Amino acid sequence: MKALVYHGPGQRTWQDVPDPVIEDPEDAIIRVDAVTICGTDLHILKGDVPTVQPGRILGHEAVGTVLDIGAGVRGLTPGDRVLVSCITSCGRCAYCREGHYGQCLGGGGWILGHLIDGTQAEQVRVPFADGSVHKLPDNVTDEAALLLADIxxxxxxxxxxxxxxxxxxxxxxxxxxxxxxxxxxxxxxxxxxxxxxxxxxxxxxxxxxxxxxxxxxxxxxxxxxxxxxxxxxxxxxxxxxxxxxxxxxxxxxxxxxxxxxxxxxxxxxxxxxxxxxxxxxxxxxxxTGLVDTVTTPRLLAMLAAGRLPLPGLITHRFGLDEMQDAYDIFARAGETGALKVALFTMEGAEQDTR
CATH class of the missing domain: 3.40.50.720 (NAD(P)-binding Rossmann-like Domain)
Incomplete structure (x- = not known):
C-alpha cells in the first residue's frame, strides 16, 4: 500500500510500505476512506515531537471501513463504517477507567502516527479497536465525521x-x-x-x-x-x-x-x-491537556441529530494519492487560506456524494 512516511525533520515521502496485519487479538485493520492532516503533523515535521522516529507513517485522524478484526474484537464486523479516533484506549488501566484515555498506561493514548504507524495511508492497524473506533450513523458523511477524530x-x-x-x-x-x-x-x-x-x-x-x-x-x-x-x-x-x-x-x-x-x-x-x-x-x-476523546460519542450523537454546528472548516479537498500536495497547501496556510484539508479515496468520495 501507499503511505506518508516521516524521515526526520523536514522530510516526508509518499511511498510503498507493507500492508498492516493483525498483531494482537484486539486489533482491527481499517481501510482509510477519508483522512486529514493535523497541525500536530506539521509540528512533527519541524522536529517539535522527538518521540516520533524516522520511518513512521504519520496521521491520527481518519474515517474508514473495517477490513479485518482480531479474535478479541467483539463490537465490530468487517464492512462497518467507522471513525478512527486520534486517541487509542485499552479500557482497563487506571487512567482509562477514569476516562483519561489520553494518558492510557496499557499501550494506548496518542499512539497513531506517533508511536505506531498512523492513518495517512491506504490502510491502518488500530489497537484496542472496540474502545478506539466509533461506528458511524448513515446520515453522517465522511467529511463531517473527520472533524470528530481530533479537532x-x-x-x-x-x-x-x-x-x-x-x-x-x-x-x-x-x-x-x-x-x-x-x-x-x-x-x-x-x-x-x-x-x-x-x-x-x-x-x-x-x-x-x-x-x-x-x-x-x-x-x-x-x-x-x-x-x-x-x-x-x-x-x-x-x-x-x-x-x-x-x-x-x-x-x-x-x-x-x-x-x-x-x-x-x-x-x-x-x-x-x-x-x-x-x-x-x-x-x-x-x-493543559492531551485530548481524551471521552466526549466523542456525545459529539457524534449531536452531529447525527443536527445539533452540532460545523462551521465550514474543511476548505481544500484532495485524492489520497495527492498527499504531498495537500501537505504543501496546509503548511502554507497563510498564503493558501487553508483551514482543514480532507483527502479521500474513491470509495470515500462516493460515500460522501451519495
Whole structure:
C-alpha cells in the first residue's frame, strides 16, 4: 500500500510500505476512506515531537471501513463504517477507567502516527479497536465525521471544558487555525456573551468572524487594552491558547482576568515563560491537556441529530494519492487560506456524494 512516511525533520515521502496485519487479538485493520492532516503533523515535521522516529507513517485522524478484526474484537464486523479516533484506549488501566484515555498506561493514548504507524495511508492497524473506533450513523458523511477524530473533541475538552466556559463569559481564543475555529463553535454551545479571536493572518481573522467570533484582533494591536475595555477593565473569563508558541501562551496570561482560566491547547515545542511574579496573586487557573476523546460519542450523537454546528472548516479537498500536495497547501496556510484539508479515496468520495 501507499503511505506518508516521516524521515526526520523536514522530510516526508509518499511511498510503498507493507500492508498492516493483525498483531494482537484486539486489533482491527481499517481501510482509510477519508483522512486529514493535523497541525500536530506539521509540528512533527519541524522536529517539535522527538518521540516520533524516522520511518513512521504519520496521521491520527481518519474515517474508514473495517477490513479485518482480531479474535478479541467483539463490537465490530468487517464492512462497518467507522471513525478512527486520534486517541487509542485499552479500557482497563487506571487512567482509562477514569476516562483519561489520553494518558492510557496499557499501550494506548496518542499512539497513531506517533508511536505506531498512523492513518495517512491506504490502510491502518488500530489497537484496542472496540474502545478506539466509533461506528458511524448513515446520515453522517465522511467529511463531517473527520472533524470528530481530533479537532472538535480537542477544542471542546482541552479548551472549552477545561476552561470552564459558562453562559455570559468573555472568551478570548488566541489562534484562528482549525483548532481555534473549532473552539469558537464549541464555546458557543455554552452561550458566552462574546468571543474575541486573536491571529496574525488577515484571512484567519476573517474566517473567525465568519464562523461566529464577535471581534478579531491582530497581536500587533493592543489586545490586552481592547479586552479590558470590552469587559469594564476586568479581562477575559477564559483565554484559550490554540497555537503552541511562547508568545501566544504569554498573551493568554495577560488577557485573563483575576479568577479566570487559561486553557492551553497548543502543542509546544519550545519553553514558554510563566510570569508567576504577576500571576500568583490573581487566582488564575492554568490548564493543559492531551485530548481524551471521552466526549466523542456525545459529539457524534449531536452531529447525527443536527445539533452540532460545523462551521465550514474543511476548505481544500484532495485524492489520497495527492498527499504531498495537500501537505504543501496546509503548511502554507497563510498564503493558501487553508483551514482543514480532507483527502479521500474513491470509495470515500462516493460515500460522501451519495
Amino acid at each position: 472538535l473533541p480537542t477544542s471542546f475538552e482541552v479548551g472549552v471544558l477545561n476552561g470552564r466556559v459558562s453562559p455570559g463569559d468573555t472568551v478570548v481564543i488566541v489562534g484562528a487555525g482549525p483548532i481555534g475555529l473549532a473552539a469558537i463553535a464549541t464555546s458557543k454551545l455554552f452561550s458566552p456573551s462574546r468571543i474575541i479571536v486573536v491571529d496574525l493572518a488577515d484571512a484567519r481573522r476573517k474566517a473567525a468572524l465568519e464562523r461566529g467570533a464577535d471581534l478579531a484582533l491582530s497581536p500587533d494591536e493592543d489586545v490586552v487594552g481592547a479586552v479590558r475595555e470590552l469587559t469594564g477593565g476586568l479581562g477575559a473569563d477564559v483565554a484559550i491558547e490554540a497555537v503552541g508558541i511562547p508568545a501566544t501562551f504569554e498573551l493568554c496570561t495577560q488577557v485573563v482576568r483575576p479568577g479566570g482560566t487559561v486553557a492551553n491547547i497548543g502543542v509546544h515545542g519550545a519553553p514558554a515563560t510563566l510570569h508567576l511574579e504577576d500571576l500568583w496573586i490573581k487566582n488564575v487557573t492554568i490548564t
